[in-house]
Amino acid sequence: MSIVIREGKKEDMPAVLNLIQELATFEREPNAVVVTVDDLVRDGFSDYPLFQTFIAEYEGEIVGMALFYNRYSTWKGKTIHLEDLIVKESKRQFGIGKALYDTVLTYAVKEKVRRVEWVVLDWNTPAIDFYIKSGARILSDWETVQMSEENLAKYVKSISNEIVGLKKTQLRSNH
Amino acid sequence: MSIVIREGKKEDMPAVLNLIQELATFEREPNAVVVTVDDLVRDGFSDYPLFQTFIAEYEGEIVGMALFYNRYSTWKGKTIHLEDLIVKESKRQFGIGKALYDTVLTYAVKEKVRRVEWVVLDWNTPAIDFYIKSGARILSDWETVQMSEENLAKYVKSISNEIVGLKKTQLRSNH
DSSP, rough: OOOEEEEEEGGGGHHHHHHHHHHHHHHHTTOOOOOOOOHHHHSSSSSSSSEEEEEEEEEEEEEEEEEEEEEETTTEEEEEEEEEEOOGGGGGTHHHHHHHHHHHHHHHHHHTEEEEEEETTTTOHOOOOHHHTOEEEEEETEEEEEEEHHHHHHHHHSSSSTTTTTGGGGGOOOO | EEEEEEEEGGHHHHHHHHHHHHHHHHHHTTTTTOOOOHHHHHSSSSSSOOOOOEEEEEEEEEEEEEEEEEEEETEEEEEEEEEEHHHHHOTSSSSSHHHHHHHHHHHHHHHOOOOEEEEEEEEEEHHHHHEEEEEEEEEEEEEEEEEEHHHHHHHHHHHHHEETTTEEOOOOOOO
């Protein structure tokens, strides 16, 4: 069997974006992807990379990827968040997804992180069953909250121009 | 009113840990905090900081904090995750929590991130109402999945010593 799992490189980002788009379609949000290949190359391969990837190749073709990054738990310390694990629909059932999953979790042990975390859609029962069987738990009492770029801009415009004790203009970036 | 919101410094980490411990107790997990002051100083103030903080001072005393870091959405790109926003129980109702919330969201706009995300316990109705009123949405079809350090070690021990195409020992850290 010619499956190879390896670290992602800049040149893989067009194939990675294709996989991201395929997953968005599967998750019933085909128009949600605004990220570009240039974004992925800049954000994943700068001096302060915002993510890392593992790539799955099957007979020389890129057929899957896992994208992850560090997070920080105020209870546990450094953790890894697995943002996406995608296998091309036509290449499922060959164990490629499990090979990527195993690789990320093995990497997490080597990095000595205190937890690995990800999210799953509540209707994706086969995935949930697989995760639980491998030792993960589902935290069903926590809800995810998101504020979009658009609503963020609206909200910040609506609040007073001077935040208590700190003018908006005094906030500076560390990056 | 003598509320000051400012960026967190190393010297603030003992007070930050006290707030973290207080929140863990409020969230009914008093023994869950394993992070130490040394962890917070190392992880938040190295060349590759894993988080940033804003601190709230009220009459010279540290009474609240917000801890956040970058994440990466494969759909949207760079985002901010607000991990914790804590105000000492005895100092609530003075608008300190909102001042911290406003500061993080203002910072997020300046950083041009495409989203801000956080989680909330499903029984914390006052918080949920406040978030929705400010323009956030609750994604109730996503479930959080976590694998603990202990179960991670168990799982990785259980899998084959050679991951398809990649020996465990070939995985190297980028950090």
